[in-house]
Amino acid sequence: MKRIIITTGGTGGHVFPALAVAAKIQEKHPHCEILFLGGKGPEKDMVRHAGIEFIGLPAKGVLGGGFKRIFGSFWIFKAFVLSIKELVNFKPEAVIGFGGYAGFCPVLAAWMLGIPTAIHEQNSIPGITNRILGKISKAVFTSFEDENEAFPAEKVDVVGNPVRKEIIDFGSQAKEMNVLIFGGSQGATAINNAVIEALPMLKDADINLRHQTGKEDFERVKTEYKKAAVNSMTVSSFIHDMSAAYSDAQLVVCRAGASTVFEIAAAGKPAIFIPFPQATHDHQTANADSLEKLGAAKVIPQNKLTGKVLAHEILNLILDQDALQEMGKQALKFARPEAAAAIVDGLEIIIRMKKVRGLA
Incomplete structure (x- = not known):
């Protein structure tokens, strides 16, 4: 594993499991480069405090009507364009999203560029961002057994929610x-x-x-x-x-x-x-x-x-x-203390699958 993009946004509830996975990647692959893409909320300081590069995206939610939806759609389009730019520059082997509206565009852009993608859903009832991305991602990691109905069964791996070491x-x-x-x-x-x-x-x-x-x-x-x-x-x-x-x-x-x-x-x-x-x-x-x-x-x-x-x-x-x-x-x-390790193993699998298809 050489280069990974992790994307998340919003509260610590999205960011802490993402950081736990980043730490496990660093432990298992010390030379792997990790880039976080996210919103401009508390995640920025939390990720940088962990010593990991972070680039903020100008994404906003699109819930609501009228001008809220229009402006939200504009910011999502802008975030999508910036996501493509960062993906092309960084050349990740895979992209994993941890939910939140700021995590939507990087995963979607990666899928369109043919980069293997995965998501992790923390909650027992998945949010709309992950419900959409679960349809296009190669792997879907969930925290609770009862989330499975929201995603294609063949993609789901119930691993729990990664916890800080x-x-x-x-x-x-x-x-x-x-x-x-x-x-x-x-x-x-x-x-x-x-x-x-x-x-x-x-x-x-x-x-x-x-x-x-x-x-x-x-x-x-x-x-x-x-x-x-x-x-x-x-x-x-x-x-x-x-x-x-x-x-x-x-x-x-x-x-x-x-x-x-x-x-x-x-x-x-x-x-x-x-x-x-x-x-x-x-x-x-x-x-x-x-x-x-x-x-x-x-x-x-x-x-x-x-x-x-x-x-x-x-x-x-x-x-x-x-x-x-x-x-x-x-x-x-x-408790699922091995959740972060299970996600890293899953990422390694989708990266290998991409390489095997490339050799075929």
Whole structure:
């Protein structure tokens, strides 16, 4: 493997698995050149922080009507032209997309240029970008068994969702009653509000709270913790070392994006999931249900979320160590620590197939 393009965009949920695959490629093929093509959101800094070249594309979604659709179509056309330019210059052996509207054009352009393509779908209900690209890609890697109906069966390989190596390697070091709370890389106001409501009921329990609020809510939430006189707590806008945060936690309270679900499973942590209700096709609820059915998690729908409900669930679980341990064991059964390696193996196969056809 000499040159690979990885394309993704949007939230950390798309970018983290893409970076996990990039790391596995670098581990297995140290001299392979990797180029990321994506949008101009948080993925740019995340990829460059990992020391990988990133080129932003001016893509926007086309959902909606009128001018939104017109302008969205214009930016997609521009991104498509730029994608062809980068593909011709970089000459990748394969292109793999990890979803998001910014990942659409590079995969489509690669297919039109005869370059082998693959996609990975993180969620249990595939998004529209991958539903379209799955029809033209040589390989379709999925996270959940029940995604198969959305893609041609002969292309599908259920591998799980790639997780950052440090989360898999870190192991569990939880020695105290630590509760990790976060709402994704951008935070979640609904979760923050419920936690603030729950603080009077939690402050006298022998537990430590570590809360990632997101940038917008940080000052407000920090002030509320001080008002509630919670002694053992850490409030931050963003947690940079999530592997350590997972490792130290006995219980996690969070959204249910696919990356989060699989990271929690890989870390072997019990969870209380509060799915984001506006997620496309309500895929976060489907993601969370997968672990709840195994007995690895509890799910609180956002329309039923209150401080009292949240405090009740946290206290019931954190004070029952046997239940927590059993939930952690069930979470590990769901984990797919070899997902990144399986995707790299799949990419090697479609590259070899291309070369064999070229010799025929």
